[in-house]
Amino acid sequence: MKLAQKYNRVNLITSLIILVLSGGIYYFAIHYILTNKLDNDLKIEEEEIVASVHEYHKLPLPSDFKDQKVTYLKLKEGESAERSFSNTTYNNPGEKETEPGRSLVTTVKVGTQDYLVTITKSSLEAEDLIRLIFLITLGVIIVLLISLIAVNRFILNSLWRPFYEMLKQLKAFNLADQNEFSVQHTQIDEFRELNQSVISMSTRVRQDYKELKSFTDNASHEMMTPLAVINSKLDTLIQTEALSDRQGELIEDVYLAVNKLSRLNQSLLLLAKIENNLIKDEEDIMLDVLVAQKLRQFNELFIANGITLEKNLEPQRLYMSKYLADIMLNNLINNAIRHNKQNGQITVHLAAGKFSVANTGVDKALDSHRAFERFYKDSSSEGTGLGLAITSQICNLYNYKLSYSHEADRHVFTIKFQMPV
Amino acid sequence: MKILLIEDEVALRDSIIAYFTEEGSICETADDYATALTKINIYNYDCIVLDLTLPDGDGMEILRNLKRLHKNDGVLIISARHSLDDKLSGLNLGADDYLVKPFHLSELKARVSAIVRRKSFDGNNLILFHEINIDTLAMKTMVGQNSVNLTKKEYDLLVYFIANQSKVITKGALAEHLWGDEIDLSDHFDFIYTHIKNLRKKLVEAGCNDYIKSMYGVGYKFSS
Structure with a gap:
């Protein structure tokens, strides 16, 4: 839920409750006041009747005034009535309809005779007044709510705009490109502080990243140079005369280890580069052409290992770095050869946005979750254990889906390309 | 053939010199940017083997200087940086080839020979x-x-x-x-x-x- 929405909801519910409560209180208060006023009028009428009886010793004529009616009833001997106010109805003779009314029942003594006097007054006007007040209150509530919603929506939106602007830029933040944050001017202290913090944070992160990058670069240089020295010294060593067979074997092992070490170092550097999205030479490439070319390159290896190749390539255009495409294919094909068995098979398919390399090999399926992890490999494997990790990183970079499955004694690696809609 | 080796790593330099001079080639060395610059100004070489990272300067600058001097020396870059950008900018600046460290001395020799062969104008193919x-x-x-x-x-x-x-x-x-x-x-x-x-x-x-x-x-x- 958005902050504005949440705030709006709480705000509206609270306003509604308070307004309804105050409306109710208002209604009852006015009702009470108006009833009191009617009762006062009734009392004045009663006093007038009592005064008239006192002066003339007879009841005034049971007259109907506007909105007022007085009736007398002779009380029998011993009968008495409580003086009381009550809500009744009032028959308006002029308009011939029944209206709500308020009546006072009291007794008057004329001589020795007790009379029951009922004074009824129409309370229609009061009710009208209350209704009017109620409607006005309701109108005010509605107007208030609508304006609250509108104000919240527009004001909050415009108030939060710097925040959303910053959020958008944060989402698009990429260490590799050098775009600075563009900051919207804002009067709000919190947002100004946020903007300043984000800018200083990004500067710091960029600085660290730069240092890390130069560290990686330097580390590579520093490691490659001793490796180059070892290699060159070995090359020099084997030129010396009278190298025994045993020595030759030992030197070959050292060569292999140095070769592996430099491959490992290069692979780690490559991984770091892909992860940091530093390889940006995307171009349109025809994958089918590239795959066919790769398979030709590997052809001798297939023959040497007695591997039969089955291929089915349909045209597929991709927009990616050719360098990375090369590495991706090399890794997959190298793996398919390395983990194959003698006189095995490799099937390469490229169709309908899917590229797959399937090879025969050991019967046991790989752990499909861990296969793409770094340094996940068979202990007998000569590889660096980084090939699939690199391939997986490349696929991540371009939003391709790389998956592994074991079907019918074949290890299948499939890459699904995002088809443009 | 006459070769200039610009490389600051002593051990590597010694191996390369040993490998090349046995062949009867003349192999001169420069261990820093300043020495290298002096030498390319005075002499002509069949091939310059250039390490990009030097203690007192950028190897790319040497390429620019060669271009400024209108020299036609062959240049082979040897670098620890396996980076496409470096390779491309090196080749664009007139280098003939790019070899990534670590390399085999035999590969270096083969590439230098190829450059020298291509550079010689007396139809020596x-x-x-x-x-x-x-x-x-x-x-x-x-x-x-x-x-x-x-x-x-x-x-x-x-x-x-x-x-x-x-x-x-x-x-x-x-x-x-x-x-x-x-x-x-x-x-x-x-x-x-x-x-x-x-x-x-x-x-x-x-x-x-x-x-x-x-x-x-x-x-x-x-x-x-």
Whole structure:
């Protein structure tokens, strides 16, 4: 839920409750006041009747005034009535309809005779007044709510705009490109502080990243140079005369280890580069052409290992770095050869946005979750254990889906390309 | 041939000098940017082997200076940086080739020889070794008067051998030269044996001496 929405909801519910409560209180208060006023009028009428009886010793004529009616009833001997106010109805003779009314029942003594006097007054006007007040209150509530919603929506939106602007830029933040944050001017202290913090944070992160990058670069240089020295010294060593067979074997092992070490170092550097999205030479490439070319390159290896190749390539255009495409294919094909068995098979398919390399090999399926992890490999494997990790990183970079499955004694690696809609 | 080696790492420099001078080439060295700059200003070289990271300057600057001086020296960059950008900007600045550290001395030698051959203006596209005669433009190989029909790999192998004559070349170096470092051949080194066997057979059949000697465990040597 958005902050504005949440705030709006709480705000509206609270306003509604308070307004309804105050409306109710208002209604009852006015009702009470108006009833009191009617009762006062009734009392004045009663006093007038009592005064008239006192002066003339007879009841005034049971007259109907506007909105007022007085009736007398002779009380029998011993009968008495409580003086009381009550809500009744009032028959308006002029308009011939029944209206709500308020009546006072009291007794008057004329001589020795007790009379029951009922004074009824129409309370229609009061009710009208209350209704009017109620409607006005309701109108005010509605107007208030609508304006609250509108104000919240527009004001909050415009108030939060710097925040959303910053959020958008944060989402698009990429260490590799050098775009600075563009900051919207804002009067709000919190947002100004946020903007300043984000800018200083990004500067710091960029600085660290730069240092890390130069560290990686330097580390590579520093490691490659001793490796180059070892290699060159070995090359020099084997030129010396009278190298025994045993020595030759030992030197070959050292060569292999140095070769592996430099491959490992290069692979780690490559991984770091892909992860940091530093390889940006995307171009349109025809994958089918590239795959066919790769398979030709590997052809001798297939023959040497007695591997039969089955291929089915349909045209597929991709927009990616050719360098990375090369590495991706090399890794997959190298793996398919390395983990194959003698006189095995490799099937390469490229169709309908899917590229797959399937090879025969050991019967046991790989752990499909861990296969793409770094340094996940068979202990007998000569590889660096980084090939699939690199391939997986490349696929991540371009939003391709790389998956592994074991079907019918074949290890299948499939890459699904995002088809443009 | 006359070579200038610009490299600050002493141990590597010594190995390269030892490997090159035995051949009768003149190999001069510069261990920093300033010395290198002085030398390229005064002398002409057939090939300059240039390390990009020098203690007191950027190797790329040397390339720019060569261009400014209108020098036609061949340049081979050796760098620890396996970066596409460096490679491209190096080649754009007029370098002839780019070799990533670590490398085999035999590979360096083969590449330098190729650059020197390409750079020489006296139509010197011939490689001669006793009775073997290779025309690098037409990619034609003759033994005496007999033409030898070699595959691309066998041809590359022979050129590589002659560039590194009398040197022991490892199987790894040969494999890397023939197939590049894209194909990881570390478990299949012996598989280059087929190519060497075929090359030897074709040469011998054309009446050539057998110059290819197998060095057990290490590799091969091409010598008379």
